Amino acid sequence: MKIDVVVAQMSGVQRPDLERWILKKWVKPDMGCGEYEFCEIDVARARLIRDLRDDMEVNEAALPVVLLLLDQLYDLRRRMHDVGEAIDHTVPAEVLVDLVVHLAKRKL
DSSP: OOHHHHHHHSTTOOHHHHHHHHHTTSSOOEEETTEEEOOHHHHHHHHHHHHHHHTSOOOTTTHHHHHHHHHHHHHHHHHHHHHHHHHHHHSOHHHHHHHHHHHHHHHO
């Protein structure tokens, strides 16, 4: 998706906003044939930045910190999912039951 298409689809975002976010490396579209090429994840990231700025009133000076923390959170969630998948595929069923019971008791 080209930059003009992204801007047209996103209310509240102008081309200079998006270009500034790219320069700051908050959004990282591919560069194809001398133009930015946005994939769905790039558009989602731009929407997140717009929402943080407009809806949550995060100022531009704080955005890098907020984005870094969100990136770390998403990475941790992905890793935890991977650990859960590994446990599901390698641990015997009776051990999984014991693990679930133990974790359920800890939440009380």
